[in-house]
Amino acid sequence: MQQPVLMVPAAMQAMMALHAASSGGVPKTTLFMVTLRASQINGCSVCVDMHARELKQAGEPDHRIWAVAAWRDAPFFTDAERAALALTEAVTRIADREDPVPDAIWNDAAKYYDEAGLASLVLTIAAINVWNRLNVATRQLIPAR
Numbered sequence: 001m002q003q004p005v006l007m008v009p010a011a012m013q014a015m016m017a018l019h020a021a022s023s024g025g026v027p028k029t030t031l032f033m034v035t036l037r038a039s040q041i042n043g044c045s046v047c048v049d050m051h052a053r054e055l056k057q058a059g060e061p062d063h064r065i066w067a068v069a070a071w072r073d074a075p076f077f078t079d080a081e082r083a084a085l086a087l088t089e090a091v092t093r094i095a096d097r098e099d100p101v102p103d104a105i106w107n108d109a110a111k112y113y114d115e116a117g118l119a120s121l122v123l124t125i126a127a128i129n130v131w132n133r134l135n136v137a138t139r140q141l142i143p144a145r
Helices: 009-021 028-042 045-057 062-066 079-092 103-112 115-137
Strands: none
Touching: 009 115, 028 045, 028 079, 028 115, 045 062, 045 115, 079 103, 079 115, 103 115
């Protein structure tokens, strides 16, 4: 099946508007890491490829891109990036624990991001989870190069 948002133009417009609205208050590379990490968790190869490439185009070195999946054990990330990645994992895996987004994770993110930044993070995480689910459900493939 074709990507659903391509079949429903108003859905594509809505997704693009959400993306544009949710990109403030957080460094662009942090948002790319967030989208990469959620996509890794959800097994969306299209988005993993896309967001790894975005990080590379933004000037991130390979070792940081490759380590996003293992951010807890890699020394390459700032405390703010770690807080964003922890929030990403919690929001993406909301069904995996009784307290989906523990106060400790939220409060840690709030140390580095103001309310607008937290809103941008949560909206970005929500949006990438929608994209991941659309792509995985319809078995979208990475374009041939």
